Amino acid sequence: MQADNAIVATDLMPSSPADTTELIGEQRYSASQKSLKICLLGYRSQPYGGGQGIYIKYLSKALVDAGHQVDVISGQPYPHIDPRVNLIKMPGMNLFETGLGSLRPHHLMSMTNIIEWTGKLTGAFSEPHCFGRRVFKYLKRYGRHYDIIHDNQCLSWGMLKLQxxxxxxxxxxxxxxxxxxxxALNAASDWKERLLIRRWHSFLTMQKKVSRQLDNVVTVSQRSRQDIAHAFDIPADRINLVYNGIDTAEFRPMPEVARKPFRIMATASADAPLKGVRYLLEALAILAIEYPAIELLLVGQPQTGGDTEALIRKLQLHDRIRxxxxxxxxxxxxxxxxxxxVVVPSVYEGFGLPAGEAMACGVAVVSTDGGALPEVVGDAGIQVPVKDGAAIAxxxxxxxxxxxxxxxxxxxGRNRIEALFCWTKAASQMTDYYQQVLGKATVNADG
Incomplete structure (x- = not known):
């Protein structure tokens, strides 16, 4: 999906802003149609990596469907996007795939590369900060033709510089x-693991400080709005709400496909404590006593030697999990x-895409009440308390x-998603918010 419409940011350096816009997809709209030139930013945007990549993929498509011109600027791993969306690759060192040993002398010519490498060396997650540095440099030179720059949770110092x-x-x-x-701290086994977890999350200091100074913040659920306000010390009335959508054309019932008896399914990062897979495994062990044929399809790969793999072995569930x-x-x-x-065992969800996608596909859902899941699932599924394997069972x-x-x-479930959480509605509401931001900027400039 991304090969034909992707360019690398460094390849554009000799070009003018007009050259960049020519790379946008074939569909074009006149100014009278109020088409916006939108730039979506994602420091890592592959949809397999989580909800941020899914957000980039479907929001960009929905905005193009609504008549806008959309560029996505992304670091590795790159997104899967509609052919009409222009992908501008902003490569970093990609150390999570290449490893610390990939450092070469030419990398030392860039302070951003040095920051990224030393951050990884000391156990920190430096990608948001370094992506922000790279994107600020690029947009300062080539980004003035955009009507809106939309950051997807980078929340770096570079975003404040753009503002x-x-x-x-x-x-x-x-x-x-x-x-x-x-x-993650609650799930850690000892002080050494807690120390590593705190070091990894050290980017939060930056995100908290940046978030408080941003003029235009949007989130994806009421629960997230409350939690952001509390955690980042931002007044809730300064945070706009635009619910995520589900692509109901892609995620759809398939009545021609036969259900597999006693097959349950979950989509979750297997070793992330946030996703609650351990409680699903505990439930599966309980259910196996009464339902010998039960099996779990887990969309997510446990780490070799990780906690999830160890728990599967302890509960003797190898033969029941794919x-x-x-x-x-x-x-x-x-x-x-x-x-x-489908089971959604998460301890916390800012929105709950796995639940929404399953519901859109016409599958019955058992969900925890973690985070925003009650907003998505409503009365169209069975909800249970978080961290309770017996309740899931x-x-x-x-x-x-x-x-x-x-x-x-x-x-x-299908009816609820179609009525409340489609991407067409999300794109319309986001466009309204963009217009509010542009209107406010115009007033401030005139003032």
């Missing part, structure tokens, strides 16, 4: 990473169609024993 240079900047905060930090990763959206939708039900058993209830929830 000070009077770029119309919008920043999405999906949820405060302070939640991830606290959950783990897949790096699959296409079409394959994911097929897996949803094969499942009798009871809810799954209810649905395995009641075909009619499963069918009712599957239909209710």
């Amino acid at each position: 000070k240079q009077r770029f119309p900047l919008v920043s999405t905060i999906h949820h405060p990473i302070t939640s991830d930090l606290q959950i 783990c897949v990763s790096g699959i296409s959206t079409e394959q994911l939708v097929t897996y949803y169609a094969e499942a009798q039900l 009871r809810a799954v058993a209810v649905l395995l024993n009641d075909d009619l209830k499963r069918e009712r929830l599957a239909l209710a």
Whole structure:
């Protein structure tokens, strides 16, 4: 999807802003149609990496569908985007794939590279900071033709520099990473692990300070708005709300695909404590006693030697779990169609894309009440308390024993997503917010 419409930012350095706009997709709109030139920023945007990549993929497509011209500037791993969206690659050192040993003498000519390498060397996560430095340098020279710059939770010093240079900047905060930090600390086994976790999350100091100074912040759920306000000390009324969407054309029921008896499914980063996979595994061990044929399809790959792999071994669940990763959206939708039900065991979700996608596919959902999941699931699924494997097991058993209830929830879920959480609606609301930001910028400039 990205090869034909991708360019590398460094290749554009001799070009003018007009040259860059010519690389935008074929669809064009006149000024009378109020088409905006939008630049979406993502420091890592591959959809397999989590919700931020999914956000980039579908928001950019929905904005193009709404008649806007959209560029995505992204670091590695790069996003999967619609052919009409222009991808500008902003390569960093990509140390999580290449390793610390990939340092070469020419890297030392860039202070940003030095910061990224030494950060990784000392256990920090420097990508947001370094991406912000690179993107500021690029946009300062080539970005004045954009109507809106939309940052996808980079929240770096570079974003503040863009704002000070009077770029119309919008920043999405999906949820405060302070939640991830606290959950990871609670799950740590000793002080050494807690020290490493705190070092990894040291970028939060930057994000907190930057967020308080941003003029235009948007988030994806009521719960995230409350949590961001509390964690980052931002008044809640300064945070705009635009719910995420689900692509209901891609994520759809497939009645021609047969359900697999006793197949349950979950989509989660297997070793992230935030995603609650350990409680799903505990539930599976309980369910296996009553349902010998039960099996779990987990979209997520446990780390070799990690906690999840150890728990699978301890609970003797190897024969009941199939783990897949790096699959296409079409394959994911097929897996949803094969499942009798989907479990979302998360301890916290800023929105809850796995729940929304499953519901859009017409699959009954068992979900925790973590974070914003109640806003997404509503009464179209069964909700249980977080960190409660026994409660998950009871809810799954209810649905395995009641075909009619499963069918009712599957239909209710699809209807709820179509009514409340489609990307067309999200793009319309985001466009309205962009216009508010531009109107405010115009008033300030005139003043």
